[in-house]
Amino acid sequence: MVSEEVLRTHLQELRRGTVVVASLVALRRPDYGYALLQRLAAHGFAVDANTLYPLLRRLEDQGLLTSEWNTEESRPRKFYRTSDDGQDVLNRLLDDMTAVRSSVTELIEGAER
């Protein structure tokens, strides 16, 4: 039986890149930090706030997200949206996830034979 610690590190490694994918997908509908965090959590992506907020800034610096301040509501909030470049990168990432998925499936089937 492997230890919880080992299992947790592997799961963490596996999940790391998927937060970017999930954020780029979710932000095709503009949203602010905490609302995005909750949406991701509701869909099974448990991200820490102190990981997600800096990640959004980084994706914005890389030009994959655009942002806009919304001052109409009770408090001003910064809304992020996936940019055209972000969409391109997202398509590539999704293709790659599909490729990984099908490779794993092939491997599993190959092993069973």
Next chain:
Amino acid sequence: MSSLTDRYVAATMRAVPAQRRLELADELRGSIADMIDDRTASGQDPASAEREVLTELGNPEQLAARYSDRTLQLIGPRYFLMWWRLLRLLLTWIPAIVGVLAGLTKALVDGEPGAAIGTAVVAAMQTAVQIAFWVTLVFAVLERTRTPLGLPEWTVDELPEETRDRQISHSDSIASVVFLLATIGLLVGQHFQRWTTDDGTRLPALDPALWSFWLPALIVVLLATVGLEIAKYRSGRWTWPLVAVNAVLNVAFAAPVLWLLATDRLLNPELVERFAWLRDGGTVEFARVAGAVVVLVAIWDVIDSAVKATRAAR
């Protein structure tokens, strides 16, 4: 008094680049408020909700480092191996050389042989600390500025030829060479840096007459032993020819010393005259102890080399 949130935001902003502070502060403050609101809406009291949210966000300096994409390590994987290799390279030779030079200077130029070993050790240690500090500082700066060094990539041609483990370690060889050179330094040094007697006259410890042949001969044997150390290091292990040379060199050193001790020609006769206990049979006692030490060291060294050669031949 400012709220915990104000203090948290201020602490985070202190560690991010100035040009982004204002906007980041507004956004972070808003995010914290959103998180607190969410908790109070489900019935939690505001004070404990604030505490919980800030605890969840964690150490503000760490959060700031994530915002500004800054490394939280002194030297990361990019430079670590290079740093470690350079440090080992510099630390193996330079402190030892500086130590020997400082010790010899203290003994020969300043005329204080008693303080030579202490001076040598202190100088070597200070040099080692200085090297470690400056090398690490330079690499830590490189890490922070992410300077590409443009060094060639590793290639298979760099693989060491040797596939077996070395029997003769780097540090052992260096220690031996340093010890041999220090012994030569001592033999030469005792002549110029003399023993100070009570009446202020200074005398060499060994008989100056020995310089006509025996002392140069012993120094040649010691230099040959340095050569043996280098040959041994290059071969990586004890071989039977090396054991034979080692035995010859040990005899070539021990035999003259024993003979000189036995015939009472090693110590400076003038020095013997000055000290009552040497005059009254002390030289015989000295010859016995020194002779025993020389014989034991030589025998031990030869047996040790033979055992290691047997082990290496397996």
